[in-house]
Amino acid sequence: MTDGNETQKTPRNSSTKIILSAALAGIVAGAVAVYVMERPSGNIVGQSNPSDQCALKADAAKKIDGAAVGAVAAMRGADTPQSMSALSFTAPDGKPARLSDFKGKTLLVNLWATWCVPCREEMPALDALETKKGGDDFKVVAINIDTGDDTxxxxxxxxxxxxxxxxxRDPSMGVFNDLKRKNLAFGLPVTMLVDKEGCQIAAMNGPADWSSDDAARFVDAARGL
Known part of the structure; x- marks a missing residue:
């Protein structure tokens, strides 16, 4: 990761503070033994067609890789985009949900936990991004993986x-483990850019200042894919 550019600050937060937290993200990840790499196991629930379609989007991934600069420079385009439509978790109303439910929207999917200090530092910036850019064609989907209830x-x-x-929410940590098997999640926080058809176009591990101008431009580029 780069040290980012000095960008606008968020309440209780700043680019510098977030980026310095990335080092702690590695410590947290090691503490919970999530650095073990596993061989990718194909699609999360064995679906082949969506993955085949996503694999054709390498050019889009390369384009978005070039748009990730400054405060979001750690976001890297996927070598082989893959389907994330089957990722399942719990919606705010407590009902089951999948990423496929958001088809037609570009998504910034973020996995976080209250015990992850860099995640806590990053949340106000993600909230600011959703406030600024959220709408019919873009949404931040922040999935909490704390075990237990939602208190x-x-x-x-x-x-x-x-x-x-x-x-x-996903108190089972199933989403994290699925991404870990795909070699996309090594610790927390982990963030993915998912396009309108459910394809993972880019990903990063560690925090970023999502309230920055760099992040806003990145999202604009993603919505245009």
């Missing part, structure tokens, strides 16, 4: 004054 994540989001992010 802690709800309290944390209330404490920091989140205005726009919704609380998606």
């Amino acid at each position: 802690k994540p709800k309290a944390f989001l209330s404490e920091i004054g989140v205005k726009s992010l919704e609380l998606y």
